[in-house]
Amino acid sequence: MTSLRFFPRMTLGFAVLSVILMFPSLTICAPVVFMASGPNPAGIQATVDVFRTTLGTLNPNVAGSFGTGRREINWDGVPDALSAPNNLPANFFNVNSPRGVTFATAGTGFQVSGNAGVVPVRFDNINATYSNTFQTFSPQRLFTALGSNILDVNFFVAGSSTPAFVSGFGAVFSDVDQIGVTSIQFFDTNNLSLGTFNAQPFNNGLSFLGVVFNAGEQVGRVRITSGNGPLGPNDGATDVVVMDDFIYGEPNAVQAVPEPATLVLLGSGLAGVGAAVRRRRKV
Numbered sequence: 001m002t003s004l005r006f007f008p009r010m011t012l013g014f015a016v017l018s019v020i021l022m023f024p025s026l027t028i029c030a031p032v033v034f035m036a037s038g039p040n041p042a043g044i045q046a047t048v049d050v051f052r053t054t055l056g057t058l059n060p061n062v063a064g065s066f067g068t069g070r071r072e073i074n075w076d077g078v079p080d081a082l083s084a085p086n087n088l089p090a091n092f093f094n095v096n097s098p099r100g101v102t103f104a105t106a107g108t109g110f111q112v113s114g115n116a117g118v119v120p121v122r123f124d125n126i127n128a129t130y131s132n133t134f135q136t137f138s139p140q141r142l143f144t145a146l147g148s149n150i151l152d153v154n155f156f157v158a159g160s161s162t163p164a165f166v167s168g169f170g171a172v173f174s175d176v177d178q179i180g181v182t183s184i185q186f187f188d189t190n191n192l193s194l195g196t197f198n199a200q201p202f203n204n205g206l207s208f209l210g211v212v213f214n215a216g217e218q219v220g221r222v223r224i225t226s227g228n229g230p231l232g233p234n235d236g237a238t239d240v241v242v243m244d245d246f247i248y249g250e251p252n253a254v255q256a257v258p259e260p261a262t263l264v265l266l267g268s269g270l271a272g273v274g275a276a277v278r279r280r281r282k283v
């Protein structure tokens with residue numbers, strides 16, 4: 001900063017403005033990161049609560065956009081028929097229970113863990129060691145992609161096919177062992193990365209990672225990387241990680257950007273209006 005002390009403020013401002021004008025797609029990010037890890041839910045609860053408060057009031061699980069506030073998914077109310085050992089439809093939380101998200105993965109699908117007394121809990125149906133590896137933040141269901149440790153969360157106006165953006169997103173992870181592996185990458189509505197953020201590890205514990213963007217950024221997608229390999233009966237020496245609660249800002253419709261041709265028409269239309277005004281003044 002010392003070198004900037006004698007730099008005229010006006011000149012610096014002009015220089016920054018010039019850079020923005022030269023690179024109109026340049027994104028000025030202002031991420032606010034919330035992260036915690038601990039041996040149990042109490043170890044991350046305070047951070048989760050501050051993240052919730054920052055996003056605003058919890059909205060009901062209905063179609064449409066409330067404009068502000070937040071949505072949450074804790075997986076716990078998913079019907080048995082759509083939980084382990086069965087797969088969860090990718091659009092369950094935009095169709096069956098409208099919360100404005102759909103999932104995508106290069107793997108084979110998605111699964112919500114089973115309830116006690118119905119099927120083996122916490123993905124013991126996949127590997128009998130998993131109930132000793134994973135714990136829940138919100139009892140008693142967890143979530144995972146299948147055949148891949150990477151999944152995308154896409155946002156829509158709840159209950160519709162209208163693309164939407166959110167101001168922030170966070171997730172609870174279970175059994176993050178390695179540093180710099182489990183992460184959330186944020187993309188804006190033009191699919192430009194807003195940054196990748198890593199979850200803090202805690203062996204057999206819970207980790208929370210949430211990011212809010214407070215400079216008007218529009219998050220159109222997040223890519224979640226859970227550990228370094230997919231769940232499986234023989235997952236080897238990998239760091240397997242599953243997910244619990246998703247917490248995110250209310251999805252709002254992405255405003256359509258006029259096509260260049262439309263802009264030309266709009267521009268010529270305005271020029272015509274200007275000419276008409278000038279003609280009228282001459283009369």
Ligand SMILES: [Ca+2]
Pocket residue numbers: 074075076136137138139140141142244245
């Ligand atoms: Ca849960």
Ligand SMILES: [Ca+2]
Pocket residue numbers: 174175176177227238239240241
């Ligand atoms: Ca692990």
